[in-house]
Amino acid sequence: MKDEVATTFDELILRGQTIRGIKLIKDTFGCSLQExxxxxxxxxxxxxxxxxxxxxxxxxxxxxGFYS
Known part of the structure; x- marks a missing residue:
């Protein structure tokens, strides 16, 4: 993972922006929602x-309030 994406991802996690974080991973790696x-x-x-x-x-x- 590139440093810029990793930093953004960590910040999303720390701020509790779960959906945006998961979307960033899906878009970056082209993986499934489960992955x-x-x-x-x-x-x-x-x-x-x-x-x-x-x-x-x-x-x-x-x-x-987050159910997966």
């Missing part, structure tokens, strides 16, 4: 472990 969702969730977990202070919401608040 993009898995990629998003894996990166989310990584950022939660390495940059927890950068999230404005708790884990529970982050996923509230």
């Amino acid at each position: 993009a969702l898995i990629f998003y969730h894996d990166r989310y977990r990584h950022l939660r472990e390495t940059r927890p202070e950068d999230f404005a919401q708790s884990h529970e608040e982050y996923w509230k």
